[in-house]
Amino acid sequence: MHPCITYSHSHHMQHRRHNMRTSMYSVLLLQLVLAGAIARRVVVVEALDVGYYAATCPDAAATVRQAMELQFYNDRTIAPAIIRMLFHDCFVRGCDASVMIVSTARRSSERVAIPNQTLRGFNIVNRVKKALESACPGAVSCADALALMARDSVVLLGGAAYDVPLGRRDGLQSNPWEVDLPAPFARLDDALGAFAARGFSAEETVVLFGGHTVGATRCSHFRYRLAHPDGTMDEALRRGMADACGLAGGDLPPDADPTAFLDPETPFAIDNACYGQMMGNRSLLQLDQEAATHPATAGHVAYYAASPDAFVRRFSEAMAKLAAVGVLEGDAGEVRKVCSAYNK
Ligand code: HEM
Ligand SMILES: *[C@@H]1O[C@H](CO)[C@@H](O)[C@H](O)[C@H]1NC(C)=O
Numbered sequence: 001m002h003p004c005i006t007y008s009h010s011h012h013m014q015h016r017r018h019n020m021r022t023s024m025y026s027v028l029l030l031q032l033v034l035a036g037a038i039a040r041r042v043v044v045v046e047a048l049d050v051g052y053y054a055a056t057c058p059d060a061a062a063t064v065r066q067a068m069e070l071q072f073y074n075d076r077t078i079a080p081a082i083i084r085m086l087f088h089d090c091f092v093r094g095c096d097a098s099v100m101i102v103s104t105a106r107r108s109s110e111r112v113a114i115p116n117q118t119l120r121g122f123n124i125v126n127r128v129k130k131a132l133e134s135a136c137p138g139a140v141s142c143a144d145a146l147a148l149m150a151r152d153s154v155v156l157l158g159g160a161a162y163d164v165p166l167g168r169r170d171g172l173q174s175n176p177w178e179v180d181l182p183a184p185f186a187r188l189d190d191a192l193g194a195f196a197a198r199g200f201s202a203e204e205t206v207v208l209f210g211g212h213t214v215g216a217t218r219c220s221h222f223r224y225r226l227a228h229p230d231g232t233m234d235e236a237l238r239r240g241m242a243d244a245c246g247l248a249g250g251d252l253p254p255d256a257d258p259t260a261f262l263d264p265e266t267p268f269a270i271d272n273a274c275y276g277q278m279m280g281n282r283s284l285l286q287l288d289q290e291a292a293t294h295p296a297t298a299g300h301v302a303y304y305a306a307s308p309d310a311f312v313r314r315f316s317e318a319m320a321k322l323a324a325v326g327v328l329e330g331d332a333g334e335v336r337k338v339c340s341a342y343n344k
């Protein structure tokens with residue numbers, strides 16, 4: 001098979017048609033996946049509270065899960081997109097749904113900032129929020145909805161289930177100039193610094209890079225590594241990607257740029273394959289590749305490449321920690337009615 005598999009429309013259509021016939025099978029498969037995940041459940045204690053909506057929206061988590069399952073069987077690519085959205089939300093002003101605010105003529109938002117341009121899944125968030133609003137109007141914050149959606153995405157992709165303590169409030173600020181996420185081309189030292197600033201160790205950072213075991217990247221985010229062999233990318237992969245991506249195309253708008261799976265072996269499974277790829281010089285993104293040799297991370301990469309179960313468990317713990325970064329609680333912020341806009 002060609003190493004670069006694009007998220008083509010025909011692929012989606014085929015998946016959708018297929019889906020009609022196999023929906024029953026999919027539900028059974030899902031139950032198996034969930035049963036497996038529950039058996040490996042990890043517990044993380046936070047200041048937030050799993051029972052936060054017991055009185056105001058007791059079925060909040062189930063409502064989110066059902067809406068996510070429905071969307072996932074229509075298009076699996078939403079799950080990686082939601083996991084990435086959580087990272088982008090939580091790294092800027094904490095997990096406060098600031099990433100979802102749409103820019104207006106009067107007030108621009110995080111969504112115009114460069115690293116956010118390829119975020120996807122905002123329409124999925126809106127659909128899930130609609131389901132929550134019809135179940136319990138005005139009760140569940142968009143920040144909590146995203147935290148639950150990201151957990152469900154991990155489980156739908158075969159990862160370990162984990163508890164999501166709730167009670168996050170939605171922020172009242174979303175500013176493009178505050179988007180201090182590491183750039184797509186970030187060097188590992190910068191990325192380690194950005195994670196350390198939010199309380200993540202080098203080990204936890206390596207575990208979170210495991211997010212790149214699912215989903216896809218635009219060629220524009222690694223094309224600069226393809227033109228000349230510099231020894232940092234496996235030569236067969238470099239040639240395959242040069243063919244698939246083309247070596248020019250720097251000015252293509254993101255929608256026209258081809259995409260490649262970050263982990264072409266198992267692009268929709270939370271597993272440790274990406275660490276084997278790092279060690280074999282088969283990572284597309286530069287910072288993933290650097291992790292295999294950097295003194296602060298190489299040992300962790302080698303460990304997770306050899307320890308599939310430990311990775312699955314640690315990834316869920318790290319996702320739970322990510323979902324608790326800098327949250328607003330109590331009376332801070334608000335509970336948005338629509339995730340893409342402040343209430344007034
Ligand atoms: C320094 C840190 C990071 C950098 C520089 C980075 C960079 C990138 C880039 C360039 C892409 C491709 C985007 C595109 O072209 O559409 C991507 C995709 C992705 N990233 Fe990261 N990433 C980082 C950390 C993380 C973390 C912490 C997670 C979550 C655990 C994560 C999860 C993902 C996922 C799931 C995708 C696939 C998205 C999709 O298929 O729509 N990344 N990342
Ligand atoms: C990966 O690249 C490094 C140089 O960056 C090289 O020393 C090593 O032998 C390569 N490993 C494999 C498995 O190709």
Ligand SMILES: CC(=O)N[C@H]1CO[C@H](CO)[C@@H](O)[C@@H]1O
Binds near residue numbers: 114115
């Ligand atoms: C990679 C990418 O899409 N970059 C764009 C991000 O947003 C700015 C401002 O809207 C554009 O100028 C960039 O091209």
